[in-house]
Amino acid sequence: MAFSRELLRMWRAVVLAATMLAGGALYAHAAGVGEVLRVATREGVTVPIYTFWRDDALATVVLFSGGGGGYGKIGEDGWPAGGNFLIRTGKHWASHPFNVVMVGRPTDGIDLSNGAVRIGEEHAADNVAIFKAIKNRSARPIWVVGTSMGTISAAAAAIHDSERLVSGVVLTSSVVAYKIAGAVPKQDLDKIRVPTLVLHHEHDACWACRPYEARNIVDGLKNAPVRKLTLVSGGSGATGDPCEPLHYHGYAGMQNEAVDLIAAWIVNPTE
Numbered sequence: 600m601a602f603s604r605e606l607l608r609m610w611r612a613v614v615l616a617a618t619m620l621a622g623g624a625l626y627a628h629a630a631g632v633g634e635v636l637r638v639a640t641r642e643g644v645t646v647p648i649y650t651f652w653r654d655d656a657l658a659t660v661v662l663f664s665g666g667g668g669g670y671g672k673i674g675e676d677g678w679p680a681g682g683n684f685l686i687r688t689g690k691h692w693a694s695h696p697f698n699v700v701m702v703g704r705p706t707d708g709i710d711l712s713n714g715a716v717r718i719g720e721e722h723a724a725d726n727v728a729i730f731k732a733i734k735n736r737s738a739r740p741i742w743v744v745g746t747s748m749g750t751i752s753a754a755a756a757a758i759h760d761s762e763r764l765v766s767g768v769v770l771t772s773s774v775v776a777y778k779i780a781g782a783v784p785k786q787d788l789d790k791i792r793v794p795t796l797v798l799h800h801e802h803d804a805c806w807a808c809r810p811y812e813a814r815n816i817v818d819g820l821k822n823a824p825v826r827k828l829t830l831v832s833g834g835s836g837a838t839g840d841p842c843e844p845l846h847y848h849g850y851a852g853m854q855n856e857a858v859d860l861i862a863a864w865i866v867n868p869t870e
Contacts, residue, residue: 632677640728641721647703648729649679651693658740658865659698659733665747668711669704684746684849691855695862698737702729714781717751726756730764740766742865747772751781758790768795769861772803772848775812788819794868795823798861801832804841805848825868
């Protein structure tokens with residue numbers, strides 16, 4: 600589905616209506632500063648998470664960045680300064696009625712640039728511990744959101760969610776190349792039983808994330824109660840490596856609009 604300003608206004612209207620029903624007000628909430636928490640996961644291992652909490656939150660979005668994971672250094676404004684799509688839009692995520700959690704790198708240095716590690720037992724144990732820590736702070740539904748290599752983590756977390764900690768999944772710029780360990784279409788997607796949005800840019804030129812293969816993900820989500828593939832085509836100013844976040848792979852020139860689209864779907868997941 601092509602992305603348009605008119606459609607964006609419609610999506611915003613949906614979010615606004617839902618937020619007002621919940622007693623909040625979209626965009627009226629100025630993003631303050633979050634805090635870094637350190638979650639004990641495996642023996643001797645902790646994972647830092649950057650957290651921003653809202654009393655009026657409708658959900659908690661847990662953001663898994665691409666590459667080797669993490670959220671980078673904390674900038675002068677008190678927010679992570681990483682360039683990844685999900686990280687650089689952190690304050691915009693916080694303008695929506697969500698708690699925001701960015702997942703850092705575990706202290707034992709497991710290599711999250713390796714897809715096999717992202718679907719492995721150590722990463723899974725880390726994620727379960729993070730989700731439980733989040734639930735101890737807020738009972739709001741947890742939505743896992745991944746981009747690029749982070750989609751491997753997000754999909755795996757939902758697939759192995761035996762404790763039903765995850766309420767929804769969003770996969771952006773998904774890794775679809777079958778030669779990569781853990782590529783999303785290769786995972787047991789039929790085990791995902793929560794609403795799932797697959798978002799991809801039509802001009803994503805990353806060799807591992809070809810847009811036309813995103814359909815393979817949706818086709819595999821046979822047991823998701825709601826599943827949707829959305830292709831967007833907006834933005835401008837793409838630069839650098841096509842697999843890096845400042846190209847269309849990272850929604851160059853339309854990153855906030857992409858977040859708005861995702862936020863509206865989380866509030867009202869429809870096919």
